[in-house]
Amino acid sequence: xxxxxxxxVPLDVPTAADAIALIDQLDEVRFFKVGLELFVSxxxxxxxxxxxxxxxxxxDLKFHDIPNTVAGACRAAxxxxxxxxxxxxxxxxxxxxAAKAAxxxxxxxxxxxxxKLIAITLLTSLNARDLAFDLKIPLELPExxxxxxxxxxxxxxxxxxxxxxxxxxxxxxxxxxxVLVCPGVRPExxxxxxxxxxxTPASALKAGADYLVIGRPITAATDPAAAxxxxxxxxx
Ligand SMILES: O=c1ccn([C@@H]2O[C@H](COP(=O)(O)O)[C@@H](O)[C@H]2O)c(=O)[nH]1
Numbered sequence: 529x530x531x532x533x534x535x536x537v538p539l540d541v542p543t544a545a546d547a548i549a550l551i552d553q554l555d556e557v558r559f560f561k562v563g564l565e566l567f568v569s570x571x572x573x574x575x576x577x578x579x580x581x582x583x584x585x586x587x588d589l590k591f592h593d594i595p596n597t598v599a600g601a602c603r604a605a606x607x608x609x610x611x612x613x614x615x616x617x618x619x620x621x622x623x624x625x626a627a628k629a630a631x632x633x634x635x636x637x638x639x640x641x642x643x644k645l646i647a648i649t650l651l652t653s654l655n656a657r658d659l660a661f662d663l664k665i666p667l668e669l670p671e672x673x674x675x676x677x678x679x680x681x682x683x684x685x686x687x688x689x690x691x692x693x694x695x696x697x698x699x700x701x702x703x704x705x706x707v708l709v710c711p712g713v714r715p716e717x718x719x720x721x722x723x724x725x726x727x728t729p730a731s732a733l734k735a736g737a738d739y740l741v742i743g744r745p746i747t748a749a750t751d752p753a754a755a756x757x758x759x760x761x762x763x764x
Contacts, residue, residue, distance in 0.1 A: 606634025652712030692732035699736030
């Protein structure tokens with residue numbers, strides 16, 4: 529896969545018009561992420577817009593609910609024809625299994641290829657202090673992220689969303705087939721914002737990430753296409 533195809537650009541903007549403006553500026557980008565902000569504001573319409581332009585889609589709604597509810601959401605989402613869908617690993621094994629089964633059943637009913645289901649291990653906006661003092665989790669952060677990834681794998685999921693700082697460990701333990709998607713990726717020249725566990729694009733790929741989610745360094749740049757190309761050139 530070309531390096532440019534391994535970069536997923538999140539469309540974290542408030543309206544469909546803002547999203548379309550970005551998609552049009554970022555002609556070279558093959559893979560876009562639709563998250564909570566845009567999906568809540570536009571609904572599935574934005575997914576049709578991306579599909580009409582032959583883009584790959586990461587639908588990052590981060591489901592987190594009881595098994596019956598996540599299964600219902602996954603059954604419905606399976607009909608959108610997207611490539612990746614997220615659920616929090618902390619929803620637990622029954623919910624993860626129900627979500628996976630519902631995605632497959634929903635996709636089959638719509639004669640679609642099922643999206644890959646990947647689990648959020650620990651949000652990249654949290655650090656070891658947040659984990660210990662706010663969430664009261666008595667595990668070291670890398671161990672916690674690994675346990676969440678293993679829970680996802682044991683539940684039949686296709687991969688995990690993890691910080692690039694944990695990618696190497698997860699790759700070693702979970703194997704080559706387990707899809708690792710890393711947000712919190714920042715070129716040296718970019719502001720980290722609210723990301724607390726970041727690495728550069730080159731380090732993240734070296735650590736074993738399959739896909740890098742890179743948002744504001746591209747989307748908030750004066751020239752988003754130039755920022756995207758700069759990252760690709762730095763990786764080449
Ligand atoms: O742990 C996570 C899970 C998801 N995200 C999402 O990735 C992008 C990152 O955007 P940047 O502008 O590059 O910070 C954003 O859509 C998050 O919802 C994450 O950051 N961390």
